Amino acid sequence: MHAPAKLNYPIATPETFTKYDNFLFDIPTRYGNFPTQWKFTRRSGTLPADFGLKPPLLVNTAGVFVSSAGQGGGQESTVINSISTLAHHGIIYVPFGYSTAFAQLSTLNEVRDDCVVGPPWGSRTFAGGDGSRQPSKLELEVAENHGSSFTKIVSRLNRA
Template identity: 35%
Template sequence: MAKVLVLYYSAFGHIETLANAVAEGARGAGAEVDVKRVPEPPRPAHHAQAGQSAPVAEIGDLASYDAIIVGTGTRFGRMSGPMASFLDQGGGLWAKGALNGKVGAAFTSTGTQHGGQETTLFSIITNLLHFGMVIVGLDYGFQGQMTTSEIVGGAPYGATTIAGGDGSRQPSAIELDGARYQGRRVAEVAQKLHG
């Protein structure tokens, strides 16, 4: 059974919702899944969401998983500072090759449809590639990302949602299905590589 970590930072709750959907998909594929969040910065983002139930991760935790799925909201077209700061602590893991060959994936949220979803996913994926990880995106087996009948997040690089400029839009059914799909695919690939 593959061991999967869903690691996230969620200032407004959208990423936490996606993280739980990603975890649900990975569990559905038979993986053992933990959901953890990165520590809050000393001065949290305005409107930061309180009361998240996921435990806080430590950088050393990453080495004990077969797959790590990283999610964070977009900050000016790239990953948020709290997630970047957390991953920056992984130099020791990198030096030992502790994450080489493990499966990695990314998911994100933006305020608008063109708010940097793909560049944020790439900023996460870049870190994961430097750690030596094998990347799994949101492949086109998930047809929901192709719809034109409604505004919807999603990219071949990872699951996404659109929060709206004021944060009032919650992840749609299609976006949550995309997150579940990606979680399942990551767990399946991890099982094949490490099973």
């Protein structure tokens, strides 16, 4: 597919999902959907049977941030589509929301396709067709805010 070689990043296995309670997933976007490699349901279908009657992911939470080559890449659709995969595993989806970063998300300093810097679904960036574009200062600020917001929410859920 003419993509540059990737570094040797670790691959999540079904057991990975039993070791952690909270996840922030980075999903590359392709025409409004996630790549097959991200759809971990293909590798984790036996988890409930392997670990007893209680589905092991039932107490987990996840947030999502996305990247696409350019505008019109379907970033919001990718997040919405990912919620189905999370739901099948009993993972509670934690949206970014506008309340934690409304000023950043509603700025017109960096206008994008379907909304400005990021939707309430999760932070995002554009990588460029060849992957060379780096996130802007504002995109990085929004991503940091997203991570902080996610941490605060899941900390409250874990205390409950």
